[in-house]
Amino acid sequence: MTTVASQDFDSAAFLRLGTATLYEASKLNCFLPPRIRPVWAGAAVVGRALPVTTGPADNLPLHIALELARPGDVLVVDGRQEACGYWGEVLSAAAAARGVLGLVIDGGVRDTDQLRERGFPVFSSSVAVRTTVKDDAGTVGDPITLGGVPVARGDLVVADADGVVVIPRLSADAVLAAGLAREAAEAGYLSRIAEGELTLDIYGFRPAGTD
Ligand SMILES: O=C([O-])CC(=O)C(=O)O
Numbered sequence: 448m449t450t451v452a453s454q455d456f457d458s459a460a461f462l463r464l465g466t467a468t469l470y471e472a473s474k475l476n477c478f479l480p481p482r483i484r485p486v487w488a489g490a491a492v493v494g495r496a497l498p499v500t501t502g503p504a505d506n507l508p509l510h511i512a513l514e515l516a517r518p519g520d521v522l523v524v525d526g527r528q529e530a531c532g533y534w535g536e537v538l539s540a541a542a543a544a545r546g547v548l549g550l551v552i553d554g555g556v557r558d559t560d561q562l563r564e565r566g567f568p569v570f571s572s573s574v575a576v577r578t579t580v581k582d583d584a585g586t587v588g589d590p591i592t593l594g595g596v597p598v599a600r601g602d603l604v605v606a607d608a609d610g611v612v613v614i615p616r617l618s619a620d621a622v623l624a625a626g627l628a629r630e631a632a633e634a635g636y637l638s639r640i641a642e643g644e645l646t647l648d649i650y651g652f653r654p655a656g657t658d
């Protein structure tokens with residue numbers, strides 16, 4: 448797995464736990480729409496959210512975001528589900544030069560072979576080459592809601608093969624602790640499975656009278 452991680456929290460632990468365990472452990476509405484998928488196999492990232500909204504098929508806000516971003520940020524973009532090339536190799540190179548760790552966008556991206564070759568993690572709802580306009584500055588840094596999930600600047604973004612979660616900044620420590628506890632419990636379940644036990648018994652799901 449190719450991974451890019453920032454430094455001001457235990458990024459390795461968040462990446463190891465992964466989005467599914469973090470989501471389940473969090474008990475939060477923190478999973479972005481499942482249409483948002485990694486554009487290359489093995490992409491994964493953890494960082495601080497920089498929320499962005501765009502006009503329809505307008506990527507001017509993404510250029511603006513690269514000026515306002517701080518190292519360790521991940522752009523989280525409401526691109527209105529437009530299937531167009533909001534982002535590609537050039538913007539990935541520009542982002543990496545600014546210390547931006549990745550892109551999550553409810554919209555399209557292009558140059559996906561080059562994104563993989565550069566190891567720049569991108570998660571998008573489509574891959575599309577259609578061109579963009581540069582008319583509307585949109586918003587950069589203001590809180591957004593993406594697929595019903597609130598995203599504020601500085602929230603923790605974790606993205607991997609299963610999708611993307613956005614954890615409120617002040618909940619990150621508690622979610623990490625809950626995730627580690629879930630990981631430990633699952634390690635116990637896996638040991639019992641290896642010894643031949645059934646999940647019906649491990650989880651206590653067996654209906655009365657069927658053992
Ligand atoms: O041209 C654009 O704005 C998007 C793109 O393909 C790139 O960043 O390489």
Ligand SMILES: [Mg+2]
Nearest residue numbers: 535536537558
């Ligand atoms: Mg390009």
